[in-house]
Amino acid sequence: MQINCERLKANLIELSKIGYNEHDRGIYRPGFSDADMQARRWLQEQAQAAGYDTFMDGAGNVFFGRGELNKPAILMGSHIDSVPAGGIFDGSLGVMAALEVLQTMDDHNVKTDTPVWGVATAEEEGRFGGMFGAQAMAGKLNPDWVLSAHDADGVYLKDAMAAQGFNAMDALDAAWRPEQLKAYLELHIEQGPVLFQENLQIGVVDGISGVFKWIVHLKGKADHAGTAPMDMRSDAFMGLADFAHEIERIIAENGTDKTRITVGKVELKPGYPHTVPGEAIFTIVGRDMDEAVMQEVANACRKTLSAIARKHRLMFEYEQSSWLPPKPCSKALTDQIEAQVKQMGYSYLRMPSGAGHDTQFLSEITEAGLIFIPSVNGVSHAPDEWSHWHDVENGANVLLHAAMALLPENGK
Numbered sequence: 440m441q442i443n444c445e446r447l448k449a450n451l452i453e454l455s456k457i458g459y460n461e462h463d464r465g466i467y468r469p470g471f472s473d474a475d476m477q478a479r480r481w482l483q484e485q486a487q488a489a490g491y492d493t494f495m496d497g498a499g500n501v502f503f504g505r506g507e508l509n510k511p512a513i514l515m516g517s518h519i520d521s522v523p524a525g526g527i528f529d530g531s532l533g534v535m536a537a538l539e540v541l542q543t544m545d546d547h548n549v550k551t552d553t554p555v556w557g558v559a560t561a562e563e564e565g566r567f568g569g570m571f572g573a574q575a576m577a578g579k580l581n582p583d584w585v586l587s588a589h590d591a592d593g594v595y596l597k598d599a600m601a602a603q604g605f606n607a608m609d610a611l612d613a614a615w616r617p618e619q620l621k622a623y624l625e626l627h628i629e630q631g632p633v634l635f636q637e638n639l640q641i642g643v644v645d646g647i648s649g650v651f652k653w654i655v656h657l658k659g660k661a662d663h664a665g666t667a668p669m670d671m672r673s674d675a676f677m678g679l680a681d682f683a684h685e686i687e688r689i690i691a692e693n694g695t696d697k698t699r700i701t702v703g704k705v706e707l708k709p710g711y712p713h714t715v716p717g718e719a720i721f722t723i724v725g726r727d728m729d730e731a732v733m734q735e736v737a738n739a740c741r742k743t744l745s746a747i748a749r750k751h752r753l754m755f756e757y758e759q760s761s762w763l764p765p766k767p768c769s770k771a772l773t774d775q776i777e778a779q780v781k782q783m784g785y786s787y788l789r790m791p792s793g794a795g796h797d798t799q800f801l802s803e804i805t806e807a808g809l810i811f812i813p814s815v816n817g818v819s820h821a822p823d824e825w826s827h828w829h830d831v832e833n834g835a836n837v838l839l840h841a842a843m844a845l846l847p848e849n850g851k
């Protein structure tokens with residue numbers, strides 16, 4: 440049994456026209472924008488035309504499928520909002536593949552009592568700082584956040600939703616109870632270079648990496664760059680540079696092959712060419728799939744920075760601005776997907792996801808599984824995001840068979 444790749448391709452291309460910008464060839468469907476809502480209505484029309492029931496919940500999540508939702512459902516999906524100047528596959532792939540799987544099951548007359556539904560979640564890309572639709576489904580919203588969330592331009596979530604006819608507080612009623620779900624399956628592009636560079640067809644995702652973010656201050660003394668002798672300085676940049684060189688050692692001694700440490704933002708004060716920098720303020724973002732490893736890596740960063748600060752006569756302070764534990768996918772479901780992929784003969788890798796996905800919230804209320812296909816050159820969140828159609832086809836076939844394997848009629 441195989442999905443119909445031509446139908447899936449036609450749907451993805453049709454959807455990519457909504458919010459398309461001719462100048463930069465990117466897709467603009469930020470959560471609750473007119474284009475985003477147009478895409479949601481288009482999806483509902485497509486699903487209805489194909490003979491499915493559809494509804495939109497109070498958070499803007501669109502559901503499509505058949506069969507009353509009166510027993511544990513298999514839900515497949517992803518999101519259809521985009522970042523500004525996004526590509527055609529991020530999120531949309533998982534949603535249109537879900538519709539394709541439903542249609543393929545119908546084409547082959549698959550009869551089941553298990554409700555099988557698709558979902559296009561709302562505002563996954565975090566315009567308002569969360570993963571709104573999936574959080575609503577997982578019951579992870581609170582009224583205070585819903586009313587205070589706003590985007591980078593100061594537009595409030597509640598106002599953006601009101602402009603589209605929603606009452607934001609209705610999102611609090613969108614939660615699913617765990618007993619309503621049997622499993623959630625998401626197909627997504629990798630958005631990184633690993634599968635593409637290693638020439639692998641499928642990524643079987645173990646879970647979403649945990650991530651911590653620190654804001655570090657190294658404080659020394661601003662001095663005249665000409666009069667202060669080298670051995671009498673408290674140069675904050677030297678401390679930062681020393682730390683950068685220690686990152687590889689910290690990972691080798693305390694991390695795993697899944698550990699990432701990034702210094703992504705740096706500010707030197709006073710930031711003048713002729714002045715020894717008296718202060719370095721920078722971010723450290725650390726990731727791993729194991730929270731104990733994250734802890735070890737964080738401790739190693741702290742010890743290393745303390746030692747460096749002593750050496751350069753600096754004061755070291757840090758503030759932990761976030762600590763998100765790893766979100767493992769269901770081990771049983773992931774093993775099952777892996778077995779499926781093996782049987783289908785695809786080359787694959789068990790891998791973590793370094794990016795966040797709807798799966799991380801759905802995993803809190805049901806067995807969740809995440810499947811990746813390669814991103815050409817690892818590019819995403821950009822107009823030149825691309826995945827080859829044969830990879831799209833493989834991924835959708837894995838989604839199909841992963842869903843089929845969950846039907847009780849197939850022995851589960």
Ligand SMILES: [Zn+2]
Nearest residue numbers: 518529530627
């Ligand atoms: Zn995405």
